[in-house]
Amino acid sequence: MTQADSDNTNAAAARHGFGVDVGGSGIKGGIVDLSTGDLVGDRYKIETPQPATPDAVARTVAEIVAHFDWTGPIGVTLPAVVTNGVARSAANIDKSWIDTDARALFAKAIGNENITVLNDADAAGVAEDKYGGGKGKDGVVVLLTFGTGIGSAVLHNGVLLPNTEFGHMEIGGKEAEHRAASSVKENEGLSYKEWAKEVSKVLETFEALLWPDIFIAGGGISRKSEKWIPHLTNRTPVVPATLLNTAGIVGAALAADNAVASAETDTSAGSVA
Template identity: 70%
Template structure:
């Protein structure tokens, strides 16, 4: 199993059964569950609570605690945020309260979860780790790039299983316009484009990415990946594109992988 690891990391952390806990924080819901790190599967069902509004750090931390307490879990916990997390500090906030910016999520979570191993990372990065290890990229070699097509475009880059965090490629300018402003699934919906027409815009963005990074595989995530058969065949870029397979569990699984690997970004 490939996974990201921080430089000089100690041995992985799991409970005695090789499990860790993942929480995926989104704009509308906070969901989590126990992850079997041998298989990448959830142990039992996931549990979800609504993201509080306003989604301030303290309020969201309370929701995370509720999810963890639901399972009576007292081991390591990994958490995703729709944010850039760098140097242990939240730098951006997408679909959550702007009060997260410049906050210390580790201190915040330690205050509600107590003294236990923690990891906090970007949600797309977590999904990329999970897909690379257990999902659509499991057997891929070299550089794998996950792109989540939704309101914007999230990204994760992994090279031989090692994460390059916080890439935010949806904000890269392609032809004078941000990538996510021409190829997100929201843009497709707003313009009522056919899948074929939208695929042309996606191809333009993917070609720009592959000219810079030369990935070996693109993994397409987000809700629109469930209809991959309607648009992936229309893509014209050179790198293979496959749909994500873990769907709603990817963030949870990636968060659990991150804390197991002692990842600190």
């Protein structure tokens, strides 16, 4: 086989997807190699418009997609509960998102009907489970993103239970994220050891309810996991997230690809029937 033949074979084997991660301060997107979870080239980022209304965000997402001349399926994350493509809450984006049909909105703005919309923490969880800290792990995997609040994603053998929102669970008289978000550490001037004590209380509550096989710790503070994970006292193993800033993009692209595969399976089943 010549080098050219080898390159063509590798290109044919590569399966690419596209994801856009909508955040409170920035919206970023990129092409993803779905066989590895790596970005193909650089991501493209634009500041989140203020106010972050549905129309303004949709225009920005469309601009990012156009930057890559992408015409295939697209996954988009939102910092919101999302059911059947409809935003049911709004965190760090305009409250007018609530009850907006996000899937239809993005489809119209982009000119592409193959749109999948999901919660941002769920996207990160899907990505970490397949390519990152949860890769090769069976059973119940729980991703927690520690930032301004606490995002959560729960998967069982690779299948997502969407929109868990465990950061709002009350633990010892406080919401989990008011007790153990990384913003609490900064605002209260806690040491890593002191903060880890609060994180342990949260994890112990979650593991008593879910009996996970592994926790994945995400968010910016996971970059310094060696300073606090060793201080945790809960029973379930905790590993740091590995995808970090690309998790949302990767998870969105994977979700869009899975949606297409599911639709094709349904169509095939219908044809057989």
